[in-house]
Amino acid sequence: MSTRPAADPAIRVRGLKKSYGKLEVLRGVDFDVSRGSIFALLGSNGSGKTTTVRILATLLKADTGTAGVNGFDIATQPANVRESISLTGQFAAVDEILSGRENLVLVARLRHLEDPGAIADDLLRRFSLTDAATRRVSTYSGGMRRRLDIAMSLIGNSPVIFLDEPTSGLDPEARIEVWQAVRELAGHGTTVLLTTQYLDEAEQLADRIAILHKGRIIANGTLAELKKLFPPATVEYVEKQPTLEEIFLAIIGHDDKTATGANT
Template sequence: MTGSAITASGLRKAYHDKVVLDGIDLDVPAGTIFALLGPNGAGKTTTVNVLTTLTKADAGTVRVAGYDVASDAKAVRKAIGVTGQFAAVDELLTGRENLQLMVDLSAIKDGQRIIADLLERFELTESADQQASTYSGGMRRKLDLAMTLVGSPRIIFLDEPTTGLDPRSRRTMWTIIRDLVADGVTILLTTQYLEEADHLAHRVAVLDGGKIVAEGTPDELKRRIPGTHVRFRFGTAADLATAERILDGATADENELVLRVPSDGRTKSVRGLLDRLDEYALDAEEFSVHTPDLDDVFLALTGHTTEAAKK
């Protein structure tokens, strides 16, 4: 698959008088990870439900894998895999039996080989014959994703796949997602975590109140938010004072001998600051670029932090 794996234009959805999606436009290139970032209630899950034929939009057009979602929903379903917010595994069955169920439903040939490969890929071989009810949260999420891959879909929708996972399980899931994309799979990921989008996504759309309020690479989004700065630490108070004088907007911490200079964090901007210091023969002992965190991004783009949005 080349070109766009998923496109949406003017996507709208309302429940009674509550507008959930208010004119969403998306374009997800094939073979990439596209993240929908937003707090609870932003419309992420509704977007996924519409794109995967689970919910009918009130207006707008959607094409997934080249098929129109409204007129060719069956073809869309054959082309995609979906992993929801909660692991959809049967806890009374073993891990192997859950995978066998998906093989049987999909009428796939060579099912035993596929099951063995998926169990090994997701590091579930040793626990394959244990009931899923004994699995940890991370193991259930891995099994859930493995079940999604039984039919070898080329487009996968992951709706907050790491919510509730511990840091180790979350990073394991990140590795699996990267490996899928390396194999040519396209992934649309929804998440509340900028860190997750930062580590995984080629592009991010920030969704709030049913509208996309910003879109770009993770670095582009962070650079748009006030607060990005370059931090210099000098060896002497005299060097600190000189640097503060020659660098516009600089703020000095005389106790720590640290200077903070507003910047967009781009290479050209940082190089300009370093060249300016070099003109005055100033040598900082260390420097680093600091960018806003998740709450900084949301506060600037949506008017609230992610924690406030959850309440």
């Protein structure tokens, strides 16, 4: 474990650069992530988000620059970094033949942890999957699979977790389920670095947001701080209209209640 004081950032990045031939993917990236916070790295496809995560997870070497994760240097202490992190990629890495509980027990056993069954049951409860524990993962919805994937990445209580595009391709209900799971992580003290191209996702989840554009951080701050970059809004009366997401969820909720009433 790191002997660095808890006040130090969980992640510190300075001057990170990465190129593939003449293509400059990262052109000097700098940011800090406070412990126990949710930090969103926001950017369009090709902005360098996944490359940054892969470097921090020691899966890829930077050309220049330095970075530390949980007090360990990614270049000189990669084994310590890997012991400190969990990484969830853009696609759920779950075994569809096994049940949700069996997936969790398997990972706990591979990590040589005591009482893998108890660990699995606790994570199933935390991620609201207890009722589906014995079902094959092939029967899970997209949101359930992603929640299980995140739960699997937490086995071993890693202090830092990287979530690379965690809601990519999910429907609105599934996205909200994953958002709640991410909030649960931070609520338990886990540091979360989240990459996303969805503006509303960063707005909903992040304590701080860094905008990565063409390999550089062009803005970094809280949502309130980023809003100050724009001219003050003029006050006008505008009738609030529901968003499409609110309409969708209201209709789904209404249909569910109607169906329930019909069955009774």
